[in-house]
Amino acid sequence: MKKSNHNYVVILAGGQGSRFWPLSRSLEPKQFFPLHSTKSLFHETISRIKTLIPPQNIFIVANQLHFSEIFNYAFEFKIPRSNIILEPVGKNTAPSVGVASRLIMLSDPEAKLVILPSDHLIRNQKGFRNLLRYAFSLTGDQNNLVIFGIPPDSPATGYGYIKIKKSKIKNQKAYQVEKFIEKPNIKTAKRIFQDKRYFWNSGMFFGLAKTFLNEIKNKLPSLYRSVSQMNKPEHINKIWRNIKPISFDFGVLEKSKNLLMIPASNLGWSDLGTWASLDKILPKDKRANTINADAVILGSKNITVFGKNRLIACLGLENLIVVDTPDALLITRKDKSEEVKRVVEDLKKDNRKEVYLHRTVRRPWGSYTVLDRGSGFKIKLVEVSPRKALSLQKHMRRSEHWIVVEGRAKITKGKKVNYLNANKSSFIPVRHVHRLENPTDSLLKIIEVQSGDYLEEDDIVRIKDNFERI
Amino acid sequence: MKKSNHNYVVILAGGQGSRFWPLSRSLEPKQFFPLHSTKSLFHETISRIKTLIPPQNIFIVANQLHFSEIFNYAFEFKIPRSNIILEPVGKNTAPSVGVASRLIMLSDPEAKLVILPSDHLIRNQKGFRNLLRYAFSLTGDQNNLVIFGIPPDSPATGYGYIKIKKSKIKNQKAYQVEKFIEKPNIKTAKRIFQDKRYFWNSGMFFGLAKTFLNEIKNKLPSLYRSVSQMNKPEHINKIWRNIKPISFDFGVLEKSKNLLMIPASNLGWSDLGTWASLDKILPKDKRANTINADAVILGSKNITVFGKNRLIACLGLENLIVVDTPDALLITRKDKSEEVKRVVEDLKKDNRKEVYLHRTVRRPWGSYTVLDRGSGFKIKLVEVSPRKALSLQKHMRRSEHWIVVEGRAKITKGKKVNYLNANKSSFIPVRHVHRLENPTDSLLKIIEVQSGDYLEEDDIVRIKDNFERI
Numbered sequence: 001m002k003k004s005n006h007n008y009v010v011i012l013a014g015g016q017g018s019r020f021w022p023l024s025r026s027l028e029p030k031q032f033f034p035l036h037s038t039k040s041l042f043h044e045t046i047s048r049i050k051t052l053i054p055p056q057n058i059f060i061v062a063n064q065l066h067f068s069e070i071f072n073y074a075f076e077f078k079i080p081r082s083n084i085i086l087e088p089v090g091k092n093t094a095p096s097v098g099v100a101s102r103l104i105m106l107s108d109p110e111a112k113l114v115i116l117p118s119d120h121l122i123r124n125q126k127g128f129r130n131l132l133r134y135a136f137s138l139t140g141d142q143n144n145l146v147i148f149g150i151p152p153d154s155p156a157t158g159y160g161y162i163k164i165k166k167s168k169i170k171n172q173k174a175y176q177v178e179k180f181i182e183k184p185n186i187k188t189a190k191r192i193f194q195d196k197r198y199f200w201n202s203g204m205f206f207g208l209a210k211t212f213l214n215e216i217k218n219k220l221p222s223l224y225r226s227v228s229q230m231n232k233p234e235h236i237n238k239i240w241r242n243i244k245p246i247s248f249d250f251g252v253l254e255k256s257k258n259l260l261m262i263p264a265s266n267l268g269w270s271d272l273g274t275w276a277s278l279d280k281i282l283p284k285d286k287r288a289n290t291i292n293a294d295a296v297i298l299g300s301k302n303i304t305v306f307g308k309n310r311l312i313a314c315l316g317l318e319n320l321i322v323v324d325t326p327d328a329l330l331i332t333r334k335d336k337s338e339e340v341k342r343v344v345e346d347l348k349k350d351n352r353k354e355v356y357l358h359r360t361v362r363r364p365w366g367s368y369t370v371l372d373r374g375s376g377f378k379i380k381l382v383e384v385s386p387r388k389a390l391s392l393q394k395h396m397r398r399s400e401h402w403i404v405v406e407g408r409a410k411i412t413k414g415k416k417v418n419y420l421n422a423n424k425s426s427f428i429p430v431r432h433v434h435r436l437e438n439p440t441d442s443l444l445k446i447i448e449v450q451s452g453d454y455l456e457e458d459d460i461v462r463i464k465d466n467f468e469r470i
Numbered sequence: 471m472k473k474s475n476h477n478y479v480v481i482l483a484g485g486q487g488s489r490f491w492p493l494s495r496s497l498e499p500k501q502f503f504p505l506h507s508t509k510s511l512f513h514e515t516i517s518r519i520k521t522l523i524p525p526q527n528i529f530i531v532a533n534q535l536h537f538s539e540i541f542n543y544a545f546e547f548k549i550p551r552s553n554i555i556l557e558p559v560g561k562n563t564a565p566s567v568g569v570a571s572r573l574i575m576l577s578d579p580e581a582k583l584v585i586l587p588s589d590h591l592i593r594n595q596k597g598f599r600n601l602l603r604y605a606f607s608l609t610g611d612q613n614n615l616v617i618f619g620i621p622p623d624s625p626a627t628g629y630g631y632i633k634i635k636k637s638k639i640k641n642q643k644a645y646q647v648e649k650f651i652e653k654p655n656i657k658t659a660k661r662i663f664q665d666k667r668y669f670w671n672s673g674m675f676f677g678l679a680k681t682f683l684n685e686i687k688n689k690l691p692s693l694y695r696s697v698s699q700m701n702k703p704e705h706i707n708k709i710w711r712n713i714k715p716i717s718f719d720f721g722v723l724e725k726s727k728n729l730l731m732i733p734a735s736n737l738g739w740s741d742l743g744t745w746a747s748l749d750k751i752l753p754k755d756k757r758a759n760t761i762n763a764d765a766v767i768l769g770s771k772n773i774t775v776f777g778k779n780r781l782i783a784c785l786g787l788e789n790l791i792v793v794d795t796p797d798a799l800l801i802t803r804k805d806k807s808e809e810v811k812r813v814v815e816d817l818k819k820d821n822r823k824e825v826y827l828h829r830t831v832r833r834p835w836g837s838y839t840v841l842d843r844g845s846g847f848k849i850k851l852v853e854v855s856p857r858k859a860l861s862l863q864k865h866m867r868r869s870e871h872w873i874v875v876e877g878r879a880k881i882t883k884g885k886k887v888n889y890l891n892a893n894k895s896s897f898i899p900v901r902h903v904h905r906l907e908n909p910t911d912s913l914l915k916i917i918e919v920q921s922g923d924y925l926e927e928d929d930i931v932r933i934k935d936n937f938e939r940i
Contacts, residue, residue: 310797313801
């Protein structure tokens, strides 16, 4: 790639979407799993731009919790590790934009940035790339930021709106922004839907890195001082504590005098903000049903069912969405699906595990599923991906019994190494250093029976780890 | 008990109710589990009459599939084994009444029988016992059978009706029956609800054993010839194949010229024929909801939720019943709940296991739950009740690996016996004779990992068994 390429994309992947609960969990937000296709929204977001932007010009800002997913994507798309900024906790979008602009600016003072959420749906890929090409081609006033506005196709109440001034900037497709409108009520939404000067706020914007930083300097000087201390991604851990959460829209754009909007037409765009918004784009059968489950449906119409672990029978239902997962079930009227956020808030107050994790917990080396637990024992199905290894570790309060059920395991106990095939077992006494590895090209499945007076995940001392978790 | 007690109760427990699917399964029908209280309907049926009828005068007709539950109840209530008639397959009620009448008649030609379904709800226990006392006190015409009729409290379409002739039998509370009416449509139901001569058919009836047999002889001579070959319960296996399925109502009562009806008022009776009928008797909160689950309910009214394994969130729902089990979920509009029968029929055609068994399968010695299965392996949690033992057995195509997770196991392998505490394991090679026992007064839990090319339940050779399953 030419050093003269000043076009960058920053992907904001810090979203902890509670809106797709129970399919999404705070540790597995919606951008990281296939929602409407076989690839995740995050994967699609990168795929969409990779012919336009070289990997060394793609930056990702995400939550440290998701380092494993992010590193996997970075590896797949050849994005350098130094382009990945991992936030210790989410502080909304302004700090994310700030740190990314700062780091890019350090190495390329002429950088132009497009900021993209990682969890939106865009069906018109070519149209989207043309839009970005047009944005990058703008060489006008360097004090402008540009936001992409979606022409409304309905009087939606779920989006923020942008009102533009009447006349175009000369020789450009851009308009001056007059004001921002918070999510309207249905009456207001219907009124402004008639007026061509209102657009949906897409959450995607463009500008020079320099301009982003200048705007932050003017509107959020405290944030600016913090990010100015950063010279590489790791520095985030020093500055993050003093940063106040605030959105880039609210903290910067809405107060900006130099904001332009470019209409982003015919993109097939959706922010996938609720189950109902996902539902709208799904294919329907003759009775307006979408059934992605092992299901028996009688006398039902306009229902959407997601499930894969159990048989689901629906009798005489209408206008519902059913989302079935191994440990949590959601049944919602379609027009109430945005209230799932309230459910998640309630669950958080009770510190319910169903908010944070699925029953099957993904790990960089594979996954585990708690099959059963009781007084003094816990039973897990552990699946280790080909050629992957868990950390060299020990537990202070539990012993472990392993039975290989599929594949071949390499088991280190102290200085001894054993290879076990299916139906062979091994016992790991408390405090013994051990490691489980899959030395083959097929999946390894073992049953782990833990025994002890304390059986939580934090009873682990990692001695070596392939995934930098020490 | 006096030999002069000629009062008998026959409990018909052969029902394979599909109506409470997925809580009931064909191998665990509704009479055997707690539906509205802590005891099963079958348990309540016996409890209700035990002060009135000595255990040696209680007979049970059930399906062989349920021998384990039936023997447990018989043991608890001291009902002799010779009073239990196990049908090889269900053939509806006429054959059941026939075999019970025949066996009782053999030892007591003067016997009077009350025939009771095992799965009805009766809330007024005392009123019910008074009704039976009255029935047994009848010494009138020995050619009469007597059916109990429930005075309707609504124009229900889910019951069969009985129409009586106007005048009472003199000196009795009984009426001559004019005719039977099949489940009516709502228009007919509303019309006959206004007419005091119509009653619901309760499915409970009374008569001399002699009269029952005589009526069967007249109306179903082929059935009569078959049951006449029986002298003890085991003989059922010889005669059963030639018996045609038919209900006692349709085959005998509806054709009987000598049928009386006694009004059974104020019993708090329900046949619990649908989820909606159970729902009617459940306590409701202020918004008419019944929540028997770990649930978050927002903006919902008149919904009923049963579950215990998972978190359930309901948003904006109305008039629904949700029944959640580990392997199957039902969501039904309340007024459609009778259609669950159609769901079960559909599933039977596909030979779906969810029709027959729960994920946790009860056994006379405890239970097992299949936690996972894959190519060449199956993982079970096996729970052995205190002092119980599985059969001495071997498998021709699988080996088994056991880890004790709770309690203490006695393990027989060939001629060797071992005792294993929690977190110890044992390996049972293919074709090796073995037995698992719980020698303690606490529960024993083991994880069993099966390995082999065929892992179905029928790969078992039983050498010894405490439950007569050889």
